[in-house]
Amino acid sequence: VQLVESGGGLVQPGKSLKLSCSASGFTFSSYGMHWIRQAPGKGLDWVAYISSSSGTVYADAVKGRFTISRDNAKNTLYLQLNSLKSEDTAIYYCARKDYYSVFDYWGQGVMVTVSS
Amino acid sequence: DIQMTQSPHSLSASLGETVSIECLASEGISNYLAWYQQKPGKSPQLLIYYASSLQDGVPSRFSGSGSGTQYSLKISNMQPEDEGVYYCQQGYKYPYTFGAGTKLELK
Numbered sequence: 001v002q003l004v005e006s007g008g009g010l011v012q013p014g015k016s017l018k019l020s021c022s023a024s025g026f027t028f029s030s031y032g033m034h035w036i037r038q039a040p041g042k043g044l045d046w047v048a049y050i051s052s053s054s055g056t057v058y059a060d061a062v063k064g065r066f067t068i069s070r071d072n073a074k075n076t077l078y079l080q081l082n083s084l085k086s087e088d089t090a091i092y093y094c095a096r097k098d099y100y101s102v103f104d105y106w107g108q109g110v111m112v113t114v115s116s
Numbered sequence: 117d118i119q120m121t122q123s124p125h126s127l128s129a130s131l132g133e134t135v136s137i138e139c140l141a142s143e144g145i146s147n148y149l150a151w152y153q154q155k156p157g158k159s160p161q162l163l164i165y166y167a168s169s170l171q172d173g174v175p176s177r178f179s180g181s182g183s184g185t186q187y188s189l190k191i192s193n194m195q196p197e198d199e200g201v202y203y204c205q206q207g208y209k210y211p212y213t214f215g216a217g218t219k220l221e222l223k
Contacts, residue, residue: 034212044152044160044203046212057210093159100166101207102150106159 001025001105008110021077021094029072032097037090084114122215128223129194139204141185148208155200
């Protein structure tokens with residue numbers, strides 16, 4: 001199993017960014033997937049979930065601003081980040097959801113910095 | 117939201133020592149509790165799922181227990197590679213939530 005995030009970078013407040021997570025080594029279409037973030041020096045915060053059938057759930061802090069999606073043909077998970085705020089600055093990890101509602105595989109993470 | 121209160125915030129252990137980390141949920145989570153280890157600059161790694169099941173490849177010196185709202189992670193025979201930050205996480209109800217983390221260092 002391998003998860004590789006990309007698309008991070010420095011962005012101004014109010015702007016947008018799209019993160020990608022390329023999956024390999026498992027049947028991507030059969031698994032729910034999550035995004036989790038970690039602000040510099042802080043703990044872990046769950047961000048969003050998409051089921052294998054593309055149902056979605058969001059943390060209140062990002063609801064209406066972030067959109068999680070997937071392309072099973074490309075084995076890729078996405079996170080569209082709009083109206084970014086300084087408090088969105090974090091490492092963003094994609095992770096696979098296993099049967100027991102835990103994150104059994106994680107990507108290496110991608111840094112998003114929101115600053116003017 | 118379910119609050120996860122993790123303790124202690126930090127601890128140090130000698131080689132071979134046994135340590136425990138506690139996690140208290142603000143409501144019952146029916147054993148949907150996981151433990152992760154994170155080393156500096158790395159992504160978290162799953163250690164324990166469903167409160168007491170050991171993830172494949174994780175050394176047997178790690179064990180989990182608990183039920184209802186109280187859960188714990190025990191590390192027996194502390195090794196240098198066990199240094200890191202440990203997080204509990206509930207997967208019972210969205211939003212999934214984590215404890216604040218416990219930093220474990222070798223004394």
